Amino acid sequence: MDSIKRYMRFVKPYKFLLFLTIIIGIIKFTIPLFLPWLLQIVLDDILLNDTLSKDEKTLQLFTWVGIGLALFFVIRPPIEYYRQYFAQNLSNNILFDIRKELYGHLQKLSLKYYANTRAGEVISRVINDVEQTKNFVMTGLMNLWLDLVTIIIVVSIMFSMDVKLTLVSLIALPFYAISVKYFFGQLRSLTRARSQALAGVQSYLHERVAGMSIIKSFTLEKHEQKIFDETNGEFLNKALDHSRWNAKSFAVVNTITDMAPLIIIGYAGYQYLQGNLTIGVMVAFYAYIDRLYGPLRRLVSSSTTLTQSIASMDRMFELMDEKYDVQNKENAIELPKAQGKLQFENVTFKYEANGNTILNKVDFTIEPGQTVAFVGMSGGGKSTIVSLIPRFYDVVEGAVKIDDLDVRDVMLPSLRSQIGIVLQDNILFSDSVKQNILMGNPTASDEQIIAAAKAANAHDFIMNLPEGYDTKVGERGVKLSGGQKQRVAIARVFLKNPPILVLDEATSALDLESEALIQDSLDRLASDRTTIVIAHRLSTITHADKIFVIEHGEVAESGNHEQLMNQHGAYYNLFQVQKLD
Incomplete structure (x- = not known):
């Protein structure tokens, strides 16, 4: 699968640690296989052996039990510790690398992506889906192989004890494989639907927690509870669909695997009555059946876990595959220390390819050190103009230039590091x-x-x-x-x-005392640098070197305060309305 191939890129740096963990795991899983063999020795060679005296039986019994105690109390604990430690170390490092790359990717995505995507959806993919892929490392890359190796070892031991009995023990395997293939084919799509519904709950919560003051001020608690119940109910339905199918698969598979021991008991008992089998081999075989079908049951569980992990991988890589709307050109250069000259050359802009035209052939020049203001009604395109300067978006037609360099031809960090923005x-x-x-x-x-x-x-x-x-x-x-x-x-x-300063209605929402303090600091900040001001209150920009009136995405008027007032046009009318207010 493509997702698994891509995921292995993150596993590759830790391949030695993975190999070491698997080897230690094989040793850990092999040690318990000593117990059924010990049981056969104790029954056939010691307890039921009439050639040994009571004292000899006692000595051999405690000798073998002593060997078992040494194996389980001295050798196994450090093996268990290092297996768990290395496994967790490996998986957590892989998840660290994935989240590191994802966060770097998120920072390169344009503001258009964030305008069209809920924050909770992004967070769900970076946290929940990435965490789910940990099960692929723990199960698919480690436990799956360990269980397969355990099955091979167990079957080999069983064949060495009795070939016919082993073949009877494996009679359920074809039915087992068919049922796994049938049931887990649909589980991936059910898991994706469940993950998507969970992301919906997380997105809803993220938005509502951030806007709790609105909910309380409008007494929307009951209304919001109803909407949350619907969103949460959607997740519940998807989770139940997933659980229902999962339960069916386990019911069928476990029924098949539980039949095998019954067949073994019947056949082994018959063989014993015919004198072809000892009690020790029969008991050991039954114990090995548990060792055989235990890993098989885990493989069923692993199928569920791996299906969930792969569905999460799909969602994770969908996020990784999001295209960058704004990125450096191959031959982009560093923007030298800016002098502060800004040019818009017939700039046309739309937020969406088939959307409304926000700016239409906007053309103006700002000289270094000038203070320039953009005014006009809300929605006219003022904020869009200033968002094009640091290249938060790219123009559809025309060009935005700083010191005669097209902003698309320079490195983004060198561009944005020279622009300071203060928002409302x-x-x-x-x-x-x-x-x-x-x-x-x-x-x-x-x-x-x-x-x-x-x-x-x-x-x-x-x-x-x-x-x-x-x-x-x-x-x-x-x-x-x-x-x-x-x-x-x-x-x-x-x-x-920065040599270029953008003030986007930086004082419009403040009280008079705060505005006076901030206006004083802004005047100090604007000194000796190119400053672009978007202002709602025209009284704050009468000192500007140049004022542009923006209407319906176009420059309707331009000039200083005095020139525009003398024109008795759009600026004059706005100023008169605010003066009356």
Whole structure:
């Protein structure tokens, strides 16, 4: 299967450890096979041997039991320990490598993928599905082979004891193989459906936990409980379908395997009555039947486990196969230290190939060091324009250029490292204030962090937090006010110190006091660098060198505040409406 072949790439670096684990496992599984043989010796050669005296029988009995005790109490424990340790070490390292590669892959996927995919679905594949593949390592690459080797050894011992009895013991095997093939053919699709339903539950929970404040504020608890019950019920139905088929398979297979000992008892008893078999061989054979059909039962269980693992592999590799919408060209170059010149040359853009045109032949130039504002009604395309500069998306037609270089011709890290972005709702991670600021420059010193915080008017409030810079801000910065979150976000851009700055409605959702503090820090941040501002309140951008009015994905007007006011056009009308408000 293709998924298994691909999965073996992650196993290959650990092939020696896998080989060592299998060898130790074979020794571990072989040791218990000594017991039926010992039982035959004790019965036939000691207890039922009339040629030995009582003292000789006692001596031989305790000698053989002593050998058994040494085998199980001295040799087996370290073998058991190292087998378990190496097996877990191997599987956990493989899962570590897979998740490492998956996370690197997730960071390369474009924002379009995340706009169209629920976060819970992604998390389910990286956590649940990857974890399920551990069973392939433990079962398919180790236990499966160990059980097969055990079966071969047991059958070999049985043949050495009695050929006819061994052949009778194996009579159920063809029926066993047919039933396994029949039942486990459909199990893979049932397992995939079950995993998909589980991912649905996880996605729902992820979204609702994140939006619990909305649920509570609108008293939607009963409504949400009903929807969750439906989602959870869908998973229950898929899980029951899976369990029902699984139960049928085990019922049939176990019935077949349980018939074999009955056949052996009848045939062995007949052979004993005919004088062709000893009691010791009969008892040992019955014990070996358990050793034979025990691994066979495990192989049935392994079939279920492997089917589940392969279905999870399929989902895991589906995620790995997601194409990168935005990636470096083969001959991409490093973007030199940017001067800050920005050009949009007849840029047309759609989020989807068959979707609406968001930008239509947008054309403008921003000179180095200029402060430029984009204004207009919501949905006009302002935020789309700024998302094309760091190449979060690629244009459909035209070109976006920095210092006369097409952004598609330069390396992404060198491009994005020179652009700082402050949004209306900046995301902070549930770490310390210090770690959130450090995202602007992970190698910065404490002195540089404090300097950035002071420049962002954030140092004073940070020092008043319970643990200062080491205070945890909670998920998405929930423990900080809107203004505090903005100042931390601005501090990390100060630390990054990029030549190009993008401010996307960075003060529109704040109270007047916070806005004044943040506007002061933003003015300081915008000094001596190219700055692009998306503003809702026009009063905050009257100082801009140039203002572009965006309407329906096109540049409707451009000029400075005074020029646009004199035109009495779209900008003038917007300004008059806000002035009246």
